[in-house]
Structure formats: C-alpha cells, structure tokens
Amino acid sequence: MWMKKLAQHFEKMRSIYPSDRLIVLFDIDGTILDMRHMVLSVLHSYDQTHSSSHFNDLKISDIDVHENHVESLLSRMKIPAGKAKSILEWVTANLWTPENLLEAHLPFSGVMEVMRWLQIQADTYVGLNTGRPEYMRAETLNSLNHLGKEYKVRFTDELLHMSSNEWEASMEQPKVEGVRYYRDLGYRVVAFIDNEPDNLLAVSEAEGTNITTIEGLDPAGKHPVQQAWIEHQVPQCGYCQSGMIMQAAAFLAENPDPTDDEIVDNMTGNICRCATYFRIVDAVRRAAEIKAAGKTGVGEVSHG
Numbered sequence: 001m002w003m004k005k006l007a008q009h010f011e012k013m014r015s016i017y018p019s020d021r022l023i024v025l026f027d028i029d030g031t032i033l034d035m036r037h038m039v040l041s042v043l044h045s046y047d048q049t050h051s052s053s054h055f056n057d058l059k060i061s062d063i064d065v066h067e068n069h070v071e072s073l074l075s076r077m078k079i080p081a082g083k084a085k086s087i088l089e090w091v092t093a094n095l096w097t098p099e100n101l102l103e104a105h106l107p108f109s110g111v112m113e114v115m116r117w118l119q120i121q122a123d124t125y126v127g128l129n130t131g132r133p134e135y136m137r138a139e140t141l142n143s144l145n146h147l148g149k150e151y152k153v154r155f156t157d158e159l160l161h162m163s164s165n166e167w168e169a170s171m172e173q174p175k176v177e178g179v180r181y182y183r184d185l186g187y188r189v190v191a192f193i194d195n196e197p198d199n200l201l202a203v204s205e206a207e208g209t210n211i212t213t214i215e216g217l218d219p220a221g222k223h224p225v226q227q228a229w230i231e232h233q234v235p236q237c238g239y240c241q242s243g244m245i246m247q248a249a250a251f252l253a254e255n256p257d258p259t260d261d262e263i264v265d266n267m268t269g270n271i272c273r274c275a276t277y278f279r280i281v282d283a284v285r286r287a288a289e290i291k292a293a294g295k296t297g298v299g300e301v302s303h304g
C-alpha cells in the first residue's frame, strides 16, 4: 500500500516541480535489508556443506552482529579458535552469494522494484539515509550493489549518507542530517522511507519542515476548506474527515485552481465509508473559489 502511495505522491511532486532533481530517500536496515538473515543463511550453509551442527539451534534473534563481524558471534558461541577461523574463511568466501543476499532482502520484497522504477524516471534519484556508521561505508555500498545487480538498481557513494555516530547512538539526528545533506546538494527530497517512526517524526519536526494538523489548520474555522466543508455539509459520520480536509488543504496549497479530474485524482486513496465523495469534490472546488476570491488566507499547509 505504501508503495502505491509513494508512486502517487511522486507523480504529484513531479507535476509541481517539473524540472527539479527529485530524490526519494531510503533507510537501509529494516527497510531494504535485514543482514541477520544473510548471516544465518551462510552459517547454516556451512553446517550443510561440512556435515556439522554448530548452528542448528541458532535463531535469527540470536544474531546481533553485522555481516562483517561474525567473529564476535562465534566467540560468544564458544566455538574453538581453530574451528572459528575456518568458519570465518567460509563466511568470507560465501557471504555474498545471490542466495544469501536475497535472504537478507526477502522480508522487504518489492522495495528494490520501487527503487528501480524511481531510477528510470527522468531527473529522479534514490538516496540512502542510514544510521550505519561512516566506517561501514565501503562494505555497505558493496552489499547493496551486490543486491542491486539482481534488480538493476545502482547505489553510488554520493547518494549514501551515513551516521557520524556509532551504531548504538541515537539514529534520529543522523537521519535529519541526511535529509539536509541531500537538500544541500541541490536535490528536492520528496519522500523518506524508514521503518522507525521515531526517525520519521524527527525528520518531520526538523527545521525546514512544517506539519500542520487538523487542529492547527485554522482554529477559528475560517480556512477556505473548512468554510467549503460547512457550506456543502460534507461530513456524515465524520470518521474520515480530518484526513480529507488536510488532504484537500495541502492539495489546494500546491494547486489552487484544479480541474475536477485533478481533484478526484488527488483525493483518491482516502477512503470514506459513508461515501461522501461527491460532496467532497464539490467542496474542494468551492474551497478553491473561496481561496481565489481572497476571502481568507489563513492556515495554509506548507511543505518544507
């Protein structure tokens, strides 16, 4: 569902900014890859190939190391040093097989296809915004480009923003810095995909980004959309209406004189179980008229 919404949002941004370099940012761990699956897969393949059983009981939740730090896992499992050395050699030689990479990506199927689709759009880029520390830059690019080969997706050094903190430190601040990094390079950041709500919240609250909620639209109820909604008596049960009103207000801030088709297009995706759709379209059209007549200019929704 989020992929469809992203595609719709991207198309809208492209129509508003036809000549900008648009970029969509993705987190890595938990959004594109779960490297624990890769580590587990290669260790299980070691056992199968060597008819051993070191990792029979190893579960995904036991793996808390990154793909290039398997030695600390082996040491914690008390694997004798000599045996650990030969296992590590096996891991190094076999980690990057297509099978193991796909294991790491399996929980996130569809994401690479979305990236591929974005990368073939004109003047459109995919950037990575990760909490991985800077010292993992080379191996991160290596991992992702191994995986990218399968999907014809390419990741570059410039479009990879990493954290200046250690792994355990807060992730929110590097994510905010990442968005600024891409903006400073001249890209228009149109979306950021991250599995951690805290990161998304931090980015949305950061300087340069404004979020307006239904309560803040215009507490006096004089926003053109609010006026039009009252005129047309749009709500029935009211359940969907906050989302409808905010969607309409954001839409009119970007497109003050929409056609009916554009209104329908924009409001598609918000579901109203009371089927107030006809009144919604009428009200959005009316809100555009009120706005054009300059009856009120308060409470605009803005995007940073």
Ligand code: FES
Residues within 6 Å of the ligand: 235, 236, 237, 238, 239, 240, 241, 271, 272, 273, 274, 275, 276
């Ligand atoms: S008014 Fe009831 S769900 Fe939309």
